[in-house]
Amino acid sequence: MNGAPSFLAKHGVKLAFSLVLAGTFVWLLHAGALPVLPPREAFAEVEWGIVVLYVLGWSLVHFVRAWRWTFLLEPIERVPMRKLLGASFVGFAAIALLPVRTGEAVRPLMIRSGPRLRGWVAMGTIAAERIIDGLVLCLMLLAGLWLSKPLSPLPDRIGDLPISPAVVPRASYAALALFAVAFVVMGVFYAYRDFARRATRTVVGAVSPRLATWLSDRVEHVADGLRFLPQLRYSAPFIATTAFYWLLNSACTELVARGTGFPNFTYAEACVTTGVVALGILVPNAPGFFGAYQFSFYAALAVFYPPADVVGPGAACVLIVYSCQLLITIVGGMIGAALARTDARSVLRTAAENLPEAATQE
Numbered sequence: 001m002n003g004a005p006s007f008l009a010k011h012g013v014k015l016a017f018s019l020v021l022a023g024t025f026v027w028l029l030h031a032g033a034l035p036v037l038p039p040r041e042a043f044a045e046v047e048w049g050i051v052v053l054y055v056l057g058w059s060l061v062h063f064v065r066a067w068r069w070t071f072l073l074e075p076i077e078r079v080p081m082r083k084l085l086g087a088s089f090v091g092f093a094a095i096a097l098l099p100v101r102t103g104e105a106v107r108p109l110m111i112r113s114g115p116r117l118r119g120w121v122a123m124g125t126i127a128a129e130r131i132i133d134g135l136v137l138c139l140m141l142l143a144g145l146w147l148s149k150p151l152s153p154l155p156d157r158i159g160d161l162p163i164s165p166a167v168v169p170r171a172s173y174a175a176l177a178l179f180a181v182a183f184v185v186m187g188v189f190y191a192y193r194d195f196a197r198r199a200t201r202t203v204v205g206a207v208s209p210r211l212a213t214w215l216s217d218r219v220e221h222v223a224d225g226l227r228f229l230p231q232l233r234y235s236a237p238f239i240a241t242t243a244f245y246w247l248l249n250s251a252c253t254e255l256v257a258r259g260t261g262f263p264n265f266t267y268a269e270a271c272v273t274t275g276v277v278a279l280g281i282l283v284p285n286a287p288g289f290f291g292a293y294q295f296s297f298y299a300a301l302a303v304f305y306p307p308a309d310v311v312g313p314g315a316a317c318v319l320i321v322y323s324c325q326l327l328i329t330i331v332g333g334m335i336g337a338a339l340a341r342t343d344a345r346s347v348l349r350t351a352a353e354n355l356p357e358a359a360t361q362e
Helices: 007-031 048-067 081-097 099-111 119-147 167-191 193-205 209-224 232-258 267-280 292-304 307-311 313-339 344-361
Strands: none
Touching (some): 007 099, 007 292, 048 081, 048 232, 048 313, 081 313, 119 209, 119 232, 119 267, 167 193, 167 267, 167 292, 193 209, 232 267, 267 292, 292 307, 292 313, 307 313
């Protein structure tokens, strides 16, 4: 009797890949003596009142991250705030919990409505969001490096790993170049979207007219998601809100670092740390960003602090920040499910099992 493929059969490769990634980072952390669970003495200098303030501050960061989407959606269709926040919060939880960032498509699926705001149109807005996020983030990160005082010379190791923190500025410049090029490509794609659609239909049509029609329609829909670009009343406030979002995120990082054993932690160092962590978890990785998050945080701290501080109070800081952000994201997903009047678990399960089918059937 032939039944539907099991969850493992459909997603075994993604799960295996995410587990390999998690295992690799656990090995790296262990090999580098970078603790995932720090010893009790690492918490000796923690000011728990500041941790509470961090939770409140990062909850505001989470809200701003969700709310700013309205500037990208407004030129296409006005979305009620309840629906916007519901889709965003559930989507953020899906990105964090599902393997290899397969949760990225949850927001488009939840926000789509009618012929104007299709899922692929919403995906275009999210692609733009990611590119502008990356560009603003890299500029903030590099400004933080220029305004701060890294160790000189930089050590040749992160913990016990033979990897120098010097990789941080090099990777930052490379990421800035990548996102700058992506931003230019996005603008050119929108300006010449009709040409892109016709070229897709012509080139692919020589092989498969049906596939050419499907792809050219998706090109057009994704381009529709970029309508905000030439309209300053939408693009300017979105960029400004994005800058505020990342700067507020950095202020929260500075606050919690000062409350976990780094009393002289500066705002510039916080901008670098926030930027390095955000870039570190940007690529597909394990559920919860586990491993990549911790390693990136340790790498950023190693730019400014000696190894004893990195694996001492730094370990407590890493665990507290990671745990608080993950908890806020999960609770936010539950709140989002309530706002969207749906069950968060069913949304995540449907996303994990049916995203490819939902995308192709639109």
